[in-house]
Amino acid sequence: MRSEILYPGAFPMVRVELAAGEQIKAESGAMVGASPTIDVESKMEGGFLGALSRKLLTGEKFFFQTLRASRGPGEVLLAPTVPGEIVVLELDGVNEYMVQKDGFLAGADTVSIESKMQSFTRGLMGGEGFFILKIGGKGTLILNSFGAIHRIDLKPDQEYIVDNSHMVAWSATTSYNIERASSGWVASFTSGEGFVCRFRGPGVVYIQSRNPGGFGAWIRQFIPVSE
Amino acid sequence: MSSSPNALCFGYELPASGAPCLVRFGGQGLTVTFVSESPVGWSEEVPFTALSVSVGGLDHDQLVLKWTGDRGERALYLKDADLIRSFRRSAPESLHAPFEQAAERARLVRRRRRMVWGVVAGAILVLSAGLWRGGDLLVALAVERIPPEWEQKLGESAYRDFLARQDIVKEGPAVSAVQEMTRRLVEQIPNNPYKFEVTVVKSDVVNAFALPGGYIVVFTGLMKKATAAEEVAGVLSHELNHVLQRHGLERIVKRLGLVAAASIVFGDQQGLAGLMKQFGVELMTLKFGREQETEADLTGLQLLYRAKIDPSGMISFFERLSEKDEGRMEWLSTHPMSQGRAERLKAELAAMPKLSPVPFTFEWAAVRESLGVPLPAEP
Known part of the structure; x- marks a missing residue:
């Protein structure tokens, strides 16, 4: 498969070219268009229980869609629901990424996806919920974000602090602790940051330039209240 | 022997996401062969005596081997169970204690996490039971009023x-x-x-x-x-x-x-x-x-x-x-x-x-x- 990001920026779309017989999995509802040679199937990744746990636990979609070039080569257009950038990663079989639940857009069929329970503190305060996706295997992985995607490279033992609602994906070789943004409880909340994640390298952290929860709170004030 | 990578190597000039590499353990030390970094096939030999052992990664489930070589500090992240076993077999006596310490730490983290979840589940159970009984109490109080x-x-x-x-x-x-x-x-x-x-x-x-x-x-x-x-x-x-x-x-x-x-x-x-x-x-x-x-x-x-x-x-x-x-x-x-x-x-x-x-x-x-x-x- 070959992928290309069209219209990079706020409203991108990704074009994936598939050779005959090749297939990819994508978040359900992500397909925008496809060649007539492509078949769309829905598939419960990891079996029924796996899909159920992913749906219940991470809030991810119950079904992934499988796009298969069953009648010859073709292309697929995919786009996320929210405005924001798309990033394409190549997994080499040893690299694994933890991805927050809305971050997955599509991946090669050889990419494995499982939901994973976080530690209690991370789940409670980390901003991504108690369950996240662990994505490994080999092949192309396509992630999307809310806003622009920014990549932070961390050398061994190098640290970086990220607001907890801005995380998209991070290497499994990094680790992070949740801590208050300021030393005092009051200052932590009045500064508007609350909790932050202190990442420690080595590895890569992808963050998004907008906070979905913050955006939701902002837009709520403009929604007329019906009687 | 297969040449698919089984570990990630981190270092100053290597990519931040880690360089995929093939690690083999021998009698004296380990050999790291880079799979995708140029020049492809470049190898480094590291004696066991130069290694320090720790655990790392998000869940503290990866074995980290660090050393300082010609090209500065290197860190190797291993998560493949077979590879970790192979390290344990070939590592000299001097590395056994640090290895056991690292393994103990990983187990401790896992145990602690399980315990926290157990406590949380217990607390939720007690709380819902309390609400159930407390509900009856509240009804009685309301009726009394x-x-x-x-x-x-x-x-x-x-x-x-x-x-x-x-x-x-x-x-x-x-x-x-x-x-x-x-x-x-x-x-x-x-x-x-x-x-x-x-x-x-x-x-x-x-x-x-x-x-x-x-x-x-x-x-x-x-x-x-x-x-x-x-x-x-x-x-x-x-x-x-x-x-x-x-x-x-x-x-x-x-x-x-x-x-x-x-x-x-x-x-x-x-x-x-x-x-x-x-x-x-x-x-x-x-x-x-x-x-x-x-x-x-x-x-x-x-x-x-x-x-x-x-x-x-x-x-x-x-x-x-x-x-x-x-x-x-x-x-x-x-x-x-x-x-x-x-x-x-x-x-x-x-x-x-x-x-x-x-x-x-x-x-x-x-x-x-x-x-x-x-x-x-x-x-």
């Missing part, structure tokens, strides 16, 4: 509504018999806040019910079914105690939910009428719970005893009602009968001192005759 006058108003409107559609027996032996029974029972209630009102309704339905506030309805069907006045008195005593224990209110408040209960406890009780309309709770369709039935049974038995009415009539009537029978036994549908109930009452009665009952002033056979039941043939 509702004044009897208001309860009376509520019951009265339902009572008048019901009677308006019924054929009432206004006078006669049946009415005076029921009134006598009620008077004798009510006299024995200390600090009675209710003004009990009993109406006999002409209907073949075998039933009797009590509304909050002290409004009691007895159907002639039930009276015809009873072979002795004590049996009807037993049912009456049971119904009176539903009122006294405020079972109807408890059910209403429970049906309305905790929020309503809380608003009654902490706010105004007058809102309950509105709430009831809103939730469509109909007083007439309220059923009592098993615990409430047992409570009304036992307190009913005690009341009969105090009124010097033979309680065995109540028990035998319950038993007869629970046997399979023809007719519309509606009292059973709102007061589900079970063998255990009668048994329990029998045991309770046996524990009480012997009672010398005071008979009623009326003849039950005459009362029944007035309802259309022929007098039993003299033997």
